[in-house]
Amino acid sequence: MNIFDRKINFDALLKFSHITPSTQQHLKKVYASFALCMFVAAAGSYVHVVTHFIQAGLLSALGSLILMIWLMATPHSHETEQKRLGLLAGFAFLTGVGLGPALEFCIAVNPSILPTAFMGTAMIFTCFTLSALYARRRSYLFLGGILMSALSLLLLSSVGNVFFGSIWLFQANLYVGLVVMCxxxxxxxxxIIxxxxxxxxxxxxHCIDLFLxxxxLFRKLMMILAMNEKDKKKEKK
Known part of the structure; x- marks a missing residue:
């Protein structure tokens, strides 16, 4: 038999029998909202890069925090759906604006870092998402405590590095943080399932969890690529 004559059954590949139809419909809404967030965040990042607003990082962080609290305080119902979608879009826009300083830094180092980081992040996110969807239900939920502990340690080390100023600790935070976010x-x-x-x-x-x-992931991968590019330039000199 010629193996190349076999047809791939894409319907079977995309069939998640262990997930109920209602949850599959819910996931479609989550990822549709996620796509909206990505588009709006890209617009926010573009606005910052074009306007070069110096205080955008601080203001956008404050604004996104306010919108997140507002969204959390607004109950989920059919009547509030449009309002909450508007809050979600505003949160995504300000999050994109907050990425502006990091984007400008990477553009100054090497503009090709941005598409490379985005494609890399998209591939990582897609692979780990599919792994979670195809895996047995609840098989990865045990990671919750481990990940929160690791995140707490990363936060403490980041605060401590403000005083130490160690480039090695900063780089270790980036790499370990990338693994933790995966x-x-x-x-x-x-x-979410x-x-x-x-x-x-x-x-x-639920969309906010995946969007963040x-x-x-994108921020950490982008900074890793930028740091590596800077090191290469120093070696050439």
Missing amino acids: GFVLFDTQL EKAENGDQDYIW DFVT
């Missing part, structure tokens, strides 16, 4: 993609995806299976249909709030995972 774990969060697995954990958050399966947690479990919440949906138990009746939590708040796809807008993607943005953090």
Whole structure:
């Protein structure tokens, strides 16, 4: 038999029999909202790069925090859906604006870093998302405690490095943080499935979890590539 004559059954590949149809519909809404967030965040980043607003990082962080709290305080219902989608879009826009300083730094080092980092992040996010979707239900939920502990240690080391100023500790934070965020993609995806299976249909709030995972992954990978590019330039000199 010629193996090249075999046809790939894409319907079978995309069939998640262990996930109920209602949860699959919920996931479609989550990822549709995620796509909206990505588009709006890209617009926010473009606005910052074009305008070069110096205080954008601080103001956008404050604004995104306010919008997140507002969104959290707004109950999920059919009547508030449009309002919450607007808050989600505003949060994504300000998050994109907050990425502006890091984007400008990478553009100054080498503009090709941005598309490379984005494609790399998209591939990592997609692979770990599919791993979570195809894996047995709840198989990655045990990672929650480990990931939160690792995140706490990374936060403490980042605060401590403000006083030490160690470039090695900064780079270690980037690499370890990248691995931790990959774990969060697995954990958050399966947690969203479990919440949906138990009746939590708040796809807008679930979208924020995945969106923040993607943005953090992108930021860390972008900074790793920028640091490596700077090191290469120093070696050539």
